[in-house]
Structures are given as structure tokens and as C-alpha cells.
Amino acid sequence: SQTIHQWPATLVQPVGSPLSLECTVEGTSNPNLYWYRQAAGRGLQLLFYSVGIGQISSEVPQNLSASRPQDRQFILSSKKLLLSDSGFYLCAWAGVGETQYFGPGTRLLVL
Amino acid sequence: GQNIDQPTEMTATEGAIVQINCTYQTSGFNGLFWYQQHAGEAPTFLSYNVLDGLEEKGRFSSFLSRSKGYSYLLLKELQMKDSASYLCAVNDYKLSFGAGTTVTVRA
Numbered sequence: 001s002q003t004i005h006q007w008p009a010t011l012v013q014p015v016g017s018p019l020s021l022e023c024t025v026e027g028t029s030n031p032n033l034y035w036y037r038q039a040a041g042r043g044l045q046l047l048f049y050s051v052g053i054g055q056i057s058s059e060v061p062q063n064l065s066a067s068r069p070q071d072r073q074f075i076l077s078s079k080k081l082l083l084s085d086s087g088f089y090l091c092a093w094a095g096v097g098e099t100q101y102f103g104p105g106t107r108l109l110v111l
Numbered sequence: 112g113q114n115i116d117q118p119t120e121m122t123a124t125e126g127a128i129v130q131i132n133c134t135y136q137t138s139g140f141n142g143l144f145w146y147q148q149h150a151g152e153a154p155t156f157l158s159y160n161v162l163d164g165l166e167e168k169g170r171f172s173s174f175l176s177r178s179k180g181y182s183y184l185l186l187k188e189l190q191m192k193d194s195a196s197y198l199c200a201v202n203d204y205k206l207s208f209g210a211g212t213t214v215t216v217r218a
Contacts, residue, residue, distance in 0.1 A: 098141065101156060102146075
């Protein structure tokens with residue numbers, strides 16, 4: 001069966017510091033991968049998606065970037081965090097079907 | 112652009128039925144998903160409708176009318192553990208999510 005991992009689970013970072021969040025998927029090959037952010041009390045906002053290694057599509061221009069160095073690894077990064085980057089970051093994968101399955105998420109607080 | 116509307120909150124009694132409506136206006140449509148999200152946790156998949164009609168999965172059912180841009184999620188025999196946020200998401204070339212409906216089940 002497929003599993004999706006994210007780490008860290010919780011992160012507290014100062015404004016202006018860098019960020020690296022990692023997501024890995026097991027039990028499937030060539031998945032579509034997604035990064036979402038959920039601000040408190042709001043819906044999920046798609047940030048990036050990837051259909052293959054090195055292929056990244058950005059949905060929202062901002063100070064975040066994504067990379068897919070391996071088939072089942074998806075990384076979300078920032079060089080300098082802003083207060084507005086606080087939120088719940090979710091990675092998701094989808095296979096041949098359309099259904100997306102979410103990882104456990106990373107709760108980021110920027111102070 | 113995408114416009115997906117759901118009620119913000121609903122409250123119901125244990126054992127009752129609750130219907131969560133979702134209306135959408137999107138540039139494309141390849142299906143509609145419902146997810147459940149407990150507080151502080153990730154969303155989990157509940158149902159997927161791509162054709163008009165009702166899909167039933169145990170206590171949960173989901174209905175879709177593409178011509179009306181309308182879906183609902185029906186929760187029957189409510190249990191305390193059903194207290195959660197329910198997210199409607201429309202699949203265009205990507206998933207666009209509504210803000211979610213928080214359902215509170217009272218004893």
C-alpha cells in the first residue's frame with residue numbers, strides 16, 4: 001500500500017530564515033505530487049504541483065519554491081520566510097486515478 | 112476563476128442526518144471530491160463524483176448535478192467522531208477547494 005510522509009511535523013522559524021519541508025511517497029511510482037497551504041480557518045491553496053522529476057508548476061507567485069529531485073520526493077523551500085508564510089503545509093500524491101491523498105502535514109509558525 | 116461555496120458551520124444531534132451543500136462555478140470540470148478533515152489533521156478522502164447521481168458509501172453519500180453546478184454530502188446516523196470539517200473540491204486541471212464546512216455533532 002502507499003504511504004506519504006512529511007517532516008518536520010511542527011516548525012517554529014524566525015522571519016527571514018530559510019525553510020525546507022520534505023515529502024516522500026512510498027509504494028507507488030511516478031506519482032503526481034502537490035504542495036498545499038492551509039491558513040487558519042481557510043481552504044486549501046495549491047502552491048505547486050509536479051508530474052515528474054524536475055517538473056514543477058507554480059500556482060501562486062510568492063517567496064516559496066519547490067523541487068522534485070527524485071521520483072517520490074518533493075521539497076518545499078524558501079530563502080527568507082515572511083510572517084504570512086505561517087500555516088499548515090500539506091503534501092499530496094495522486095496516481096493514475098484523480099484522487100489525491102494527503103500526508104500528515106507540517107505546521108509552520110513564523111515569528 | 113473558480114468559485115466554490117459551502118456553508119461555514121452546521122450543528123446536528125448524534126444519530127441524525129446532515130446534508131452539506133456545495134455549489135461551484137469553474138472554468139472546467141472533471142469531477143468533484145469530498146474530504147473530511149479533523150481539527151489539526153490532514154484531509155482524508157471520502158468520495159468522488161464524476162457523473163450525475165448519488166454515490167453511497169456506508170453512512171456517507173454524495174450527490175452531483177453537473178448542470179446545476181451542485182453537490183451535496185449526506186451524513187447519516189451521525190456519530191460524535193463525525194465532528195470535523197468537510198471540504199468540497201472541484202477537479203479542473205487541478206483541485207480547487209471550498210473553505211470547508213465545520214460540522215459539530217452534539218450528544
